Amino acid sequence: MSQFTLNLLVIGASFALYIGIAIWARAGSTAEFYAANRGVSPVMNGMATAADWMSAASFISMAGLIAFTGYDNSTYLMGWTGGYVLLAMLLAPYLRKFGKFTVPEFIGDRFYSGTARIIGVICLLIISITYVIGQMTGVGVTFSRYLEVSSSTGLWIGAALVFVYAVLGGMKGITYTQVAQYIVLIIAYTIPAVFIALQLTGHVLPQTGLFGTLNASDTKFLATLDQVVTDLGFRSYTGHHQSTLDMVLFTMALMIGTAGLPHVIIRFFTVPKVADARKSAGWALVFIALLYTVAPAVGAMARFNLTATMWPGAETGQTFSQPAVSLEDIQNREDLHWMRNWQVTGLLNWEDKNGDGLIQYYNEAGAANDQLAAVIAEQGLQGNELTTVNNDIMVLANPEIANLPGWVIAIVAAGGLAAALSTAAGLLLAISGAVSHDLIKGAINPGISEKGELFAARVSMAVSILVATILGLNPPGFAAQTVALAFGLAASSIFPVLMMGIFSARMNKEGAIAGMLAGVIATLVYIFTYKGWFFISGTNMLPDTADAWLFGISPASFGTVGAVINFAVAYLVSSATKEPPAEVRDLVESIRIPRGAGGAQAH
Amino acid sequence: MSDRQSSNAYWQANLRLIWRCMIIWALVSYGFGIILRPLVAGISVGGTDLGFWFAQQGSILVFIVLIFFYAWRMNRLDAEHGVDE
Numbered sequence: 231m232s233q234f235t236l237n238l239l240v241i242g243a244s245f246a247l248y249i250g251i252a253i254w255a256r257a258g259s260t261a262e263f264y265a266a267n268r269g270v271s272p273v274m275n276g277m278a279t280a281a282d283w284m285s286a287a288s289f290i291s292m293a294g295l296i297a298f299t300g301y302d303n304s305t306y307l308m309g310w311t312g313g314y315v316l317l318a319m320l321l322a323p324y325l326r327k328f329g330k331f332t333v334p335e336f337i338g339d340r341f342y343s344g345t346a347r348i349i350g351v352i353c354l355l356i357i358s359i360t361y362v363i364g365q366m367t368g369v370g371v372t373f374s375r376y377l378e379v380s381s382s383t384g385l386w387i388g389a390a391l392v393f394v395y396a397v398l399g400g401m402k403g404i405t406y407t408q409v410a411q412y413i414v415l416i417i418a419y420t421i422p423a424v425f426i427a428l429q430l431t432g433h434v435l436p437q438t439g440l441f442g443t444l445n446a447s448d449t450k451f452l453a454t455l456d457q458v459v460t461d462l463g464f465r466s467y468t469g470h471h472q473s474t475l476d477m478v479l480f481t482m483a484l485m486i487g488t489a490g491l492p493h494v495i496i497r498f499f500t501v502p503k504v505a506d507a508r509k510s511a512g513w514a515l516v517f518i519a520l521l522y523t524v525a526p527a528v529g530a531m532a533r534f535n536l537t538a539t540m541w542p543g544a545e546t547g548q549t550f551s552q553p554a555v556s557l558e559d560i561q562n563r564e565d566l567h568w569m570r571n572w573q574v575t576g577l578l579n580w581e582d583k584n585g586d587g588l589i590q591y592y593n594e595a596g597a598a599n600d601q602l603a604a605v606i607a608e609q610g611l612q613g614n615e616l617t618t619v620n621n622d623i624m625v626l627a628n629p630e631i632a633n634l635p636g637w638v639i640a641i642v643a644a645g646g647l648a649a650a651l652s653t654a655a656g657l658l659l660a661i662s663g664a665v666s667h668d669l670i671k672g673a674i675n676p677g678i679s680e681k682g683e684l685f686a687a688r689v690s691m692a693v694s695i696l697v698a699t700i701l702g703l704n705p706p707g708f709a710a711q712t713v714a715l716a717f718g719l720a721a722s723s724i725f726p727v728l729m730m731g732i733f734s735a736r737m738n739k740e741g742a743i744a745g746m747l748a749g750v751i752a753t754l755v756y757i758f759t760y761k762g763w764f765f766i767s768g769t770n771m772l773p774d775t776a777d778a779w780l781f782g783i784s785p786a787s788f789g790t791v792g793a794v795i796n797f798a799v800a801y802l803v804s805s806a807t808k809e810p811p812a813e814v815r816d817l818v819e820s821i822r823i824p825r826g827a828g829g830a831q832a833h
Numbered sequence: 834m835s836d837r838q839s840s841n842a843y844w845q846a847n848l849r850l851i852w853r854c855m856i857i858w859a860l861v862s863y864g865f866g867i868i869l870r871p872l873v874a875g876i877s878v879g880g881t882d883l884g885f886w887f888a889q890q891g892s893i894l895v896f897i898v899l900i901f902f903y904a905w906r907m908n909r910l911d912a913e914h915g916v917d918e
Contacts, residue, residue: 304888308866315900319854320851323907441878441879451879456880474867505904505918508903512897512900512901512904519894526890822847825917
């Protein structure tokens with residue numbers, strides 16, 4: 231059976247499963263459409279949250295980010311998991327007790343202000359739309375690579391599938407398809423990782439293999455990797471090279487940004503009880519950790535395999551003991567066919583600059599050690615000859631690099647699609663809920679009937695899918711800034727306002743609004759200063775380099791500073807203005823205790 | 834009034850528990866994983882040091898334990914203060 235047929239079968243089977251679930255889980259009321267009628271078990275919700283959370287970026291890009299930077303990018307691993315501790319202790323149980331449907335709704339009720347609610351809606355829309363574009367392009371890219379269709383055709387197929395289960399089932403349909411998508415994506419991620427860990431270290435668990443001993447040389451894997459990459463002029467893999475302050479602030483921005491993402495928060499509205507919301511955050515992190523503890527092993531091992539492909543001597547840690555891989559081998563050898571496959575996509579490329587028939591891969595900009603300098607002089611190197619290596623192929627090409635069977639490749643394709651589609655659906659639900667519940671029912675037509683709102687929710691969902699697809703086909707400049715924009719805004723606006731709403735009974739409307747505006751504006755101005763106004767290239771006022779950053783704080787880390795500004799401004803303004811009315815203080819008292827969460831279901 | 838006092842004591846106990854958990858949360862990630870890494874660099878773990886392990890594995894495992902610990906202690910607190918469901 232050809233690889234194409236296999237891919238088609240596996241992806242087709244996964245899609246049939248999602249559609250089957252969609253038909254079974256149709257939504258009949260707004261409570262079902264927005265919150266799956268609060269009947270999802272904590273373990274199921276944990277699994278759905280994991281799929282909702284782990285996007286195309288987690289599945290495809292994260293291992294590559296770690297592979298080519300090493301220790302410094304541990305910030306992603308800690309940042310994208312540590313937020314769940316904050317969710318479990320600071321937000322999820324109380325918002326579940328509040329018992330309504332959307333994040334802006336809490337902001338509006340707690341701060342007795344339609345203005346606060348609208349600011350919440352605007353932040354939610356910017357965050358979720360930025361985020362969803364990346365998912366849609368991820369769907370298109372995966373389709374075009376594995377099913378030989380154009381990426382725009384792939385995008386429309388993906389959009390049609392999300393349309394079926396999100397419009398029919400709302401939160402209920404999305405929850406159960408996310409559970410299925412989690413299972414597909416975790417299998418897809420784990421199988422190649424286990425095979426590769428076995429090949430390199432003899433460990434079944436990639437998590438321990440990373441710290442194990444390399445079979446080929448009987449030396450520690452990480453020590454060998456450090457040796458090999460520094461031989462080639464790259465920075466050591468396990469070393470700490472970046473600014474400590476920026477690492478701390480970036481990790482914090484990712485953590486509080488995660489806790490402030492509306493599409494993650496609303497998942498905790500679906501469990502029956504407050505105690506379930508706490509427990510469910512733990513289960514979500516268990517399921518996320520199954521991927522996040524494997525990803526650093528995948529990254530390190532893929533980096534090692536790539537290096538050992540280019541320099542066969544590196545396999546035993548003796549980088550220059552054998553000549554570099556030859557052009558002839560790359561073009562003919564059966565086990566290197568993946569290089570030819572990926573060259574077609576433009577994600578991998580090479581060029582024999584000095585015409586010696588060998589492809590030498592090294593860091594031409596790095597601090598050349600004596601050994602490397604000697605090699606460069608001796609072989610007359612004109613520069614690094616592996617001219618393009620895209621981060622993303624570290625996961626996508628992994629099964630091919632390790633020569634795994636065709637069905638593994640097909641499962642990885644289905645897994646990449648599951649990761650992108652499940653996150654897209656969660657984001658689209660957050661977007662359509664904000665439109666139908668916060669804008670239409672909350673502001674434009676409060677008298678709308680239950681049936682009317684359900685219809686409005688479905689129409690908003692359909693329109694959101696259409697808009698996301700069109701933006702995915704023509705990604706605007708800001709789409710590449712998901713980390714800075716989505717996490718920066720969630721960290722500087724939504725997380726602080728929710729936390730103060732719960733933990734400070736004294737916080738009033740004036741403080742919350744001033745805090746949100748100050749946090750968001752400060753963060754956006756800082757990002758635009760270095761990335762260009764509205765991300766239009768050439769309009770940045772300062773170069774986007776570590777030397778130009780204020781105290782060495784990168785634009786993507788500034789969300790943490792934005793959050794501090796939000797807290798400080800909110801505190802100052804609320805101290806100077808009158809305290810919130812008695813009924814709001816009662817609301818704060820009531821969300822702090824679990825008893826009575828079931829009753830709030832009636833809405 | 835006694836109801837409010839009980840819920841106040843419950844809330845204070847919750848806040849103390851949150852603080853304790855947050856200290857551990859920060860210690861394993863920002864502490865051992867980043868800032869204190871040089872301090873624990875002497876402890877070697879599989880070809881690198883303890884700080885690297887905390888940054889790429891340990892912190893995540895501790896986060897999981899923390900959430901379940903918090904959930905378990907809160908269930909007890911809920912019952913003790915009569916605010917459970």
